[in-house]
Each structure stands twice: as C-alpha cells, then as structure tokens.
Amino acid sequence: MAIDPMPTTPVPYQHLLRGPLARAWRPLVALLFVLLGWLVVTIGVAVVLAGYVLAPGGPDPELTLTDFGEPIVFGLNNLVVAAFTPIATLSIWAVHRVRPGFVSSVVGHLRWGWLVLCTVVLLPLWIAYVLVTESMDGPTPELAPEPGWAVMLVLVLLTTPLQSAGEEYLFRGWVMQNVGAWIRRPNLALWASIVVSASLFAVAHTSFDVWILLDLGIFATAAVVLTWRTGGLEAAIVMHAVNNVVAMSFVVGTGDVGDVFITETTSGSPQQLVYSIIVQAIAVPLVLLLARWRGIERTYQPRHPAPPQRPPRWDYPPHVPGGFTPGDPGRTRDSGSGQVPGMPGTSPWGT
DSSP, X not given: OOOOOSOSSOEEGGGTTOSTTOOTTHHHHHHHHHHHHHHXXXXXXXXXXXXXXXXXXXXXXXXXXXXXXXXXXXXXXXXXXXXXXXXXXXXXXXXXXXOTHHHHBTTSSOOHHHHHHHHHHHHHHHHHHHHHHHHHTSSOXXXXXXXXXXXXHHHHHHHHHHHHHHHHIIIIIIHHHHHHHHOSSHHHHHHXXXXXXXXXXXXXXXXXXXXXXXXHHHHHHHHHHHHHHHTBSHXXXXXXXHHHHHHHHHHHTXXXXXXXXXXXXXXXXXXXXXXXXXXXXXXXXXXXXXXHHHTOOOEEOOSSOOOOOOOOGGGSSOOOTTSOOTTXXXXXXXXXXXXXXXXXXXXXXXX
C-alpha cells in the first residue's frame, strides 16, 4: 500500500511537507524543477516575442522583454510570472508527492469564497491608499491615456491577477513549505521563511535601492504572516493582486504602465516606505480579524491521525493487587500472598 505523504499530526502551513516521505534532498530537487520550468517558459516566450517582432509589418525590431509599456511585452511578462503557479505546484507533487492543492491551503484547495471575501475588503482599502498617496505626493495627474490604453487596461485586469498569484505561489507557498521541510520547529521555520521569502522577493525585482528593498521586504513579510495565520495563499494573493491592479489601472489613464514596474533603475523614498508600512499595518490585522470571524482553518488536519502510542510496558496490563503482574520489575512469581483476589485461601500454584 502506498504511503500517505501528508503529516500524521496537525501542522501549520509551513510544515505541510514534513510527512513520512520527507527527505533533506527533496527541496533541492524541487528547486531544480522550478529553475528548469522557468527556463523553458522564458525561452518559449522569447521565441514568441521574436516571431512577433520579425513578422512582416511588426513593431520596432529593438523591442525587448523589458519594454513593459508595449501591450505584447506587458502581457507576455505577466504570463511568464503567472507560469510559476503550475511550476511551483507541480514541483511539490513531482518531488514531494504531495497533492498540488496543498500549496494553495491547508485544506488541499484554493478557498474561493475566502478569496472573494478578502477582495471585497482589500480592494476599497487599496483604492483609497493609491488616491491618498497620489494626492499627498503633489497635484493629482490629469487623465492622459496612451494610445492603445483600452487594450492595456484589459491586459491589466486579466493578466495581472495571474501574475500576482504566480509570485505568491513561488515566493510564499513554495518557499515557505520547502524551507519548512528542513526545519523541525514551526516557529523557527516561519522566521526562516520570512527571511528567505523577503530576500528572494526583493532581489527578484532587480532594484537594489535601499528604499525599494525595504518596501518589498515589508510586503513579503506581511504576505508570509497572512499565509501562516490563514493557512493558505488566498489573502496574500488578493493583497498582491489589488496592489498591482489598482496601481497599474491608475497609470493606464495617466501615463505609461511601464513606469509602475520595478527595474534596476527604480528608486524609492522614505515617504513611500512609510505609506507602505501604514497600509500593511491596516490590511494585515483587518484580514486576520476577518479570518477569525469566519473561522478560516489555519492548520492541516490529517485524515488518518497517528494511532495512540501503547503505554510503557511497566504500566500495562494494570497491576493486580496481591497477584503477579507480568513485566512488574518489583514482583516475582513467588512474591506476595499468592492468593487470587476474591478467593481466600486459594493459590494459583496449587499449594
């Protein structure tokens, strides 16, 4: 009979891979799986873009994968990042033998009702956040959409949530569970996940400006905490998606969407970092209160709990007063009265 790879005791999200099949080499092989998957997808997208550029009547032949203001480049980049969702989940299934749904949550699937509820709560918060920060940074930009803005807006609404989910499945789900597979103590696994997730998430955006790194690190920490405390990625996905969709939708009407993307030349400021800290400080407790109110499951409950352990030999079977108890180191067959309880004057040895 096949061994169930899931833990046999209740565990938090970051320990879902610490079942009977857990081995130290599995996270390393899963990493190779992810890198190979990313390479294949990137090459495929590059081929598609090259075909588009070289086609008769195509766009500027100098077009590259970093020209985010071009709809074709914007859409392809989002789809490359979105591919991390199947890549991360398939690596968990192929290497750890754990069903892909357990990357989504501790119940084994994405909780759509919870995801929608988080959207209803966080979307108005982020709209207010963007409007307030734009007004505090100076005069509100006038509407000046770029040519093809309608196509870009559709791409933002359709592909940006997928891009946000891909980053969460990789930098939160995959990282938390694979780091947790190596570390036995849940709290230590959580802190290690925060450090690894925040570091990789910040570096992956290619800007090494200190304010951008701190901003991304705070966002990643908030997402890890939400994933841990709600037992799944839904809240983190929504927070990431509403942040990106609202910001990009605003820029579609006022300028170039490419300005929103973080690149190696992007720089931040202490003021922007303070804004980010404030909105995270509101969003995270709000979602956690909502999760508590809704009774969202935050730990994995095994279908087949581990059987209770047999009592130590010297406690089993119970001691029989006046008689011989097997395994009792303090008694021998000849010690005691030798009488059977309830039968005065008799002896089990016939004397």
